Amino acid sequence: MSRFLFVAPPFAGHVLPLASIGVELASRGHDVAWVSYDAARPWVPDGGAWFTVPPDPALESATGAARAPPPRFLAAEFAVFYRDVVVPMAVAMLPHVDAAVAAWRPDVLVIDQHALAGSLVARRRGLPWATSSPSSLLYGQALASHAPARRWLSGLFAAVQRDAGVDPVESPDVSPHLVLLFTSRGLAGEAGEFPAHYRFVGPALAHRRDPDGFPWEALRRRPRIIVSLGSVLAQHGERFFATLAAALRDQAVEVVVGAPDGVLRDAPPNFIVRAWLPQLSLLPHADACLSHGGSFAVESLAHGVPLVLAPVWTDQFATARAIVAAGAGVRVRYGRVGADELRQAVHDVLFVPQYRAAARSAQAGLLAAGGTPAAADHVIALARAEPPAAGGS
Amino acid sequence: MGAPAPVPGDARRDEILREIAAMIAEVIGEEWVREKPITAATKFSQDLEMESIELASLSEKIQARFGDSVDFPAWLSGMELDDIINLTVGQLVDHIAACQSKTSAA
Numbered sequence: 001m002s003r004f005l006f007v008a009p010p011f012a013g014h015v016l017p018l019a020s021i022g023v024e025l026a027s028r029g030h031d032v033a034w035v036s037y038d039a040a041r042p043w044v045p046d047g048g049a050w051f052t053v054p055p056d057p058a059l060e061s062a063t064g065a066a067r068a069p070p071p072r073f074l075a076a077e078f079a080v081f082y083r084d085v086v087v088p089m090a091v092a093m094l095p096h097v098d099a100a101v102a103a104w105r106p107d108v109l110v111i112d113q114h115a116l117a118g119s120l121v122a123r124r125r126g127l128p129w130a131t132s133s134p135s136s137l138l139y140g141q142a143l144a145s146h147a148p149a150r151r152w153l154s155g156l157f158a159a160v161q162r163d164a165g166v167d168p169v170e171s172p173d174v175s176p177h178l179v180l181l182f183t184s185r186g187l188a189g190e191a192g193e194f195p196a197h198y199r200f201v202g203p204a205l206a207h208r209r210d211p212d213g214f215p216w217e218a219l220r221r222r223p224r225i226i227v228s229l230g231s232v233l234a235q236h237g238e239r240f241f242a243t244l245a246a247a248l249r250d251q252a253v254e255v256v257v258g259a260p261d262g263v264l265r266d267a268p269p270n271f272i273v274r275a276w277l278p279q280l281s282l283l284p285h286a287d288a289c290l291s292h293g294g295s296f297a298v299e300s301l302a303h304g305v306p307l308v309l310a311p312v313w314t315d316q317f318a319t320a321r322a323i324v325a326a327g328a329g330v331r332v333r334y335g336r337v338g339a340d341e342l343r344q345a346v347h348d349v350l351f352v353p354q355y356r357a358a359a360r361s362a363q364a365g366l367l368a369a370g371g372t373p374a375a376a377d378h379v380i381a382l383a384r385a386e387p388p389a390a391g392g393s
Numbered sequence: 394m395g396a397p398a399p400v401p402g403d404a405r406r407d408e409i410l411r412e413i414a415a416m417i418a419e420v421i422g423e424e425w426v427r428e429k430p431i432t433a434a435t436k437f438s439q440d441l442e443m444e445s446i447e448l449a450s451l452s453e454k455i456q457a458r459f460g461d462s463v464d465f466p467a468w469l470s471g472m473e474l475d476d477i478i479n480l481t482v483g484q485l486v487d488h489i490a491a492c493q494s495k496t497s498a499a
Contacts, residue, residue: 071477072438072443072444072445073437073443074469074477076438076474080474148471148472333444336422
């Protein structure tokens with residue numbers, strides 16, 4: 001049996017796939033520990049060892065709702081995210097990840113793509129490590145056609161690696177041993193060829209438990225659309241939801257919306273609004289979804305449900321492009337869409353049969369990718385392989 | 394525009410600003426500039442919230458109108474991240490005016 005250390009940022013969409021794999025590993029008799037911020041703990045399964053990274057006020061302000069939205073062109077939003085969040089978080093987490101490795105003595109580290117401290121420690125100690133990529137868009141791929149953004153970040157990335165005592169590489173978020181992508185190769189198609197150690201496992205849905213408390217008795221009629229825009233809607237959430245209400249008020253469709261309290265006022269009678277949705281439990285009861293293009297969009301396709309996509313930034317644009325290219329969704333502009341356009345988009349994905357057919361086809365590809373058990377197989381295989389040479393990358 | 398009599402350079406800039414503002418309105422939709430007209434101080438990111446596909450459309454329009462004397466993508470690519478974050482319409486107008494005077498001087 002092997003020992004694993006999961007290194008996670010405090011972002012739900014990045015913790016949940018790791019949590020799924022963690023439970024799977026534990027069920028097969030392996031030992032799993034976690035190192036992250038306390039904010040991640042609600043999503044972490046019980047039972048594993050836990051190493052805490054103390055809260056970081058600078059990080060909280062960088063990820064908080066109050067920050068100005070970064071530009072969404074020239075990949076500047078990626079650059080801002082890496083500069084203001086990923087790199088400072090790597091510096092803050094580094095000593096704590098190092099202490100966790102010293103105490104837990106893992107055979108393998110499983111590291112989220114945004115928790116760079118994990119890869120710095122793994123490389124410094126010559127331990128095998130896997131990259132977990134819920135966004136399916138790694139730094140190098142994201143910036144492949146954006147030379148300025150690479151230029152803005154290359155010095156920063158080199159410095160954080162040198163300071164940690166490892167030789168700088170171009171993409172420190174990408175493991176040379178194993179990269180887990182929670183999508184299918186078909187949906188990741190636009191990036192072209194992938195190295196053999198990139199494993200497309202589809203969404204990791206096993207062992208995921210949705211908290212209780214959803215009013216299931218309130219569900220009344222089909223067709224039904226599930227609207228979940230993640231935690232990004234601090235900006236313009238009110239405008240978008242007002243547009244949604246105007247678009248679907250009095251339409252013959254039930255609208256289940258995840259929205260913070262107060263953002264969607266005077267919801268129409270055909271709307272069910274909750275601050276939090278049990279997304280995975282709802283998907284079998286959905287005819288369409290509206291998503292910003294995060295992991296929920298891929299989970300929706302894994303249930304054969306077509307989408308309206310309103311991407312807001314970074315990897316969401318790529319995910320939305322891939323789903324539109326697959327014919328399983330319609331894209332609208334989050335900040336600009338009007339009621340008529342949004343009504344038409346919802347109508348199309350609900351009633352034009354090609355969207356559902358394409359979603360079913362994408363579903364087949366995603367489920368064939370193997371999901372949580374396949375991801376667990378890959379990290380276990382990595383633990384059994386010969387360890388890399390100490391000091392290697 | 395009111396106030397002091399403009400010198401010729403300013404008049405040229407005002408004209409370019411009007412053209413660029415019209416192009417932006419076309420790209421992002423008239424309804425987004427109706428309440429808050431575009432000025433030289435308008436920021437592409439914070440105020441207009443333009444995204445990649447819109448910037449690409451604007452770039453095409455600039456190319457079509459001003460020709461090869463203005464290489465908008467190359468100009469953007471040379472900037473630092475914080476300049477991109479704070480980029481204003483006025484800076485683009487100044488850049489186009491500078492490119493044109495360079496071309497006409499040559």
